[in-house]
Amino acid sequence: MSRAARLAIAALRRAAGGLLLLVGATFVIYITIRSAPGDAIDAISPMGTPPDVKARLMEEFGLDRDPFTGYIAWLMRSLFGDFGESLVFSPGAPVMEVVLPAFGRTLLLSASALVACLILAILAALLLGEPSRRQQLLTGPLYVATAAPSFVVAVVFVQFVNWGIKAFLVEGGYVPPSWYPLEMYTESLVPYVFAGLTLIAGDGLFMDFFNSVRADLNALRNAQFIAAVKAKGARTLGHIARNMVMPLLSGYAARLPIVLGGVVIVEYVFTLDGGGYVLLEAARERDFPVVVGLSVLFTATIIAVNLLTDIIRALVDPREVAHGG
Amino acid sequence: MGDSRLRVGLYLSGTVVGLVLLLGVIAPFVPYDPADAVDYDQLLQAPGMGHIFGTDGQGRDVAMRLLKGTEAFFLPGLMAAALATVFGALCGAVSGYAGGWLRGGVLGTMQLIDTLPRLVFIILVCTILNPSIYLIAFVAAVLFVPSIATVIRRRVEALGSEDYILAHVAHGFRPVRILLYHILWLQCRPLLIRQATYVFGYVLFVEVALSYLGDYGVQEPDPSWGNMVAQARGLRGVSAWPWAVPAVAIVVTIAGFLAFGNLLARADEEEVR
Numbered sequence: 001m002s003r004a005a006r007l008a009i010a011a012l013r014r015a016a017g018g019l020l021l022l023v024g025a026t027f028v029i030y031i032t033i034r035s036a037p038g039d040a041i042d043a044i045s046p047m048g049t050p051p052d053v054k055a056r057l058m059e060e061f062g063l064d065r066d067p068f069t070g071y072i073a074w075l076m077r078s079l080f081g082d083f084g085e086s087l088v089f090s091p092g093a094p095v096m097e098v099v100l101p102a103f104g105r106t107l108l109l110s111a112s113a114l115v116a117c118l119i120l121a122i123l124a125a126l127l128l129g130e131p132s133r134r135q136q137l138l139t140g141p142l143y144v145a146t147a148a149p150s151f152v153v154a155v156v157f158v159q160f161v162n163w164g165i166k167a168f169l170v171e172g173g174y175v176p177p178s179w180y181p182l183e184m185y186t187e188s189l190v191p192y193v194f195a196g197l198t199l200i201a202g203d204g205l206f207m208d209f210f211n212s213v214r215a216d217l218n219a220l221r222n223a224q225f226i227a228a229v230k231a232k233g234a235r236t237l238g239h240i241a242r243n244m245v246m247p248l249l250s251g252y253a254a255r256l257p258i259v260l261g262g263v264v265i266v267e268y269v270f271t272l273d274g275g276g277y278v279l280l281e282a283a284r285e286r287d288f289p290v291v292v293g294l295s296v297l298f299t300a301t302i303i304a305v306n307l308l309t310d311i312i313r314a315l316v317d318p319r320e321v322a323h324g325g
Numbered sequence: 326m327g328d329s330r331l332r333v334g335l336y337l338s339g340t341v342v343g344l345v346l347l348l349g350v351i352a353p354f355v356p357y358d359p360a361d362a363v364d365y366d367q368l369l370q371a372p373g374m375g376h377i378f379g380t381d382g383q384g385r386d387v388a389m390r391l392l393k394g395t396e397a398f399f400l401p402g403l404m405a406a407a408l409a410t411v412f413g414a415l416c417g418a419v420s421g422y423a424g425g426w427l428r429g430g431v432l433g434t435m436q437l438i439d440t441l442p443r444l445v446f447i448i449l450v451c452t453i454l455n456p457s458i459y460l461i462a463f464v465a466a467v468l469f470v471p472s473i474a475t476v477i478r479r480r481v482e483a484l485g486s487e488d489y490i491l492a493h494v495a496h497g498f499r500p501v502r503i504l505l506y507h508i509l510w511l512q513c514r515p516l517l518i519r520q521a522t523y524v525f526g527y528v529l530f531v532e533v534a535l536s537y538l539g540d541y542g543v544q545e546p547d548p549s550w551g552n553m554v555a556q557a558r559g560l561r562g563v564s565a566w567p568w569a570v571p572a573v574a575i576v577v578t579i580a581g582f583l584a585f586g587n588l589l590a591r592a593d594e595e596e597v598r
Binding site for chain 1: 334433436437438440441442443444445448450451452453454530533534537538540554557565568572575576577579580583584
């Protein structure tokens with residue numbers, strides 16, 4: 001079989017596995033809904049919901065049927081992006097219309113924070129090289145500082161820094177470039193920048209990345225095959241880069257859930273109009289369809305990213321496919 | 326990393342862990358009535374003799390609230406750490422040692438739980454069930470089982486091919502005994518302690534975050550480190566003490582627990598070498 005065909009088969013298998021996971025994870029979410037004590041419909045609808053809306057909710061979540069067929073019906077609807085209508089947050093609007101733009105901002109924010117964190121970690125690892133005693137005077141305190149939950153970092157930022165800089169930039173007549181997609185806060189990019197910095201600095205993300213990147217990089221530099229490449233007089237950069245892709249990718253995929261957790265509260269602290277903020281506001285107002293829609297989106301994102309990294313890994317590393325992956 | 330540095334780190338983080346455990350144990354025995362603590366003659370005092378960490382916007386002693394605030398996460402954290410470690414170790418051991426459908430089933434379940442976004446799922450559970458912190462801690466424990474199981478599974482798989490384990494098998498020891506005693510207890514203890522400190526730190530984080538957000542955590546006037554930090558919203562530019570002290574406490578506690586687990590595992594590795 002050709003390599004391309006094998007790759008395609010491996011990709012298809014992984015995609016099928018991802019779909020299975022999505023079905024499983026949504027089933028867990030659905031069962032959680034059904035586990036509400038007493039009458040599920042009272043647990044999931046806000047106080048004073050009119051009976052006709054309650055009846056619609058019952059039907060949408062399949063509460064009038066047994067859990068299994070109810071789940072199938074709900075899944076069929078959800079798979080096509082129909083999560084019902086928002087109740088309180090934005091009454092009457094389809095959940096997807098409310099949730100998707102906000103979730104897009106969340107994705108953009110967390111993805112750019114992760115990429116920035118990765119670049120910083122690689123730069124720091126290249127700069128610092130082998131760990132030494134003197135460096136620990138720097139990395140030790142940094143470790144403690146960056147173990148802070150991102151929302152604590154966010155509170156500190158909001159208190160001390162954000163307001164000063166925001167006032168400075170906005171009054172300084174700063175205009176963001178027209179391609180900048182974040183509409184709500186276009187008059188100030190600053191909260192987003194700070195939210196991103198918060199995500200990088202919080203939850204131990206940066207030090208985690210930095211430590212693993214440095215360990216991998218140093219191990220690679222001392223590897224025998226690199227010595228062989230050097231002995232032949234070839235450049236080592238390409239070889240090192242290619243072998244760094246794998247650990248970086250898995251590290252990236254492993255940390256996405258942490259960032260997606262951190263971003264929820266960080267958005268709330270900075271009052272950014274993202275998926276996390278909408279999730280918490282909707283939870284507060286008991287706007288159940290919105291909460292469920294967002295939960296499914298967050299879960300699907302994690303599965304999709306894992307799938308993507310798996311496929312990229314197969315592309316980069318022939319061994320992954322050769323053994324029937 | 327030098328041996329002495331490792332030891333200094335262990336002592337430092339061990340002190341933090343010990344202090345938090347001590348506070349957590351004595352807090353329930355200290356009588357405290359939040360309504361009684363209000364003192365309008367002593368609003369927003371800076372730290373001094375009477376109040377070592379000052380007072381908050383209602384004249385309540387910050388140090389006292391810090392102590393009582395440990396109640397909100399201490400027992401749930403310990404419970405979740407124990408639960409997650411035990412189940413994680415079992416799942417890891419089974420999937421690393423057994424084969425066939427048992428291994429496949431456990432691995433599949435782990436992968437499934439691992440795809441749930443932790444905090445988002447906890448918030449979903451909160452919306453549906455309006456739960457106590459104990460239920461939240463239980464959910465957190467379940468969500469952490471896969472990552473613990475993965476770590477243990479790798480260790481078990483590596484050990485399973487070692488000669489001395491094979492010798493135990495040849496001696497006719499029961500697999501359960503080999504798994505539970507020779508592999509998990511003798512070989513995986515530092516790893517498990519490290520994972521347990523992670524889970525404890527995460528429960529602290531969730532409790533603090535929920536109390537900060539205000540809907541599902543500890544409600545005022547009862548103290549929690551989270552709702553103490555939340556006071557920052559009302560005190561912008563007035564006084565930092567009432568929220569900075571608990572914020573530092575959160576950071577130091579989480580960093581201390583994580584560092585303690587990491588250093589312990591590393592000390593063990595160096596000993597093995």
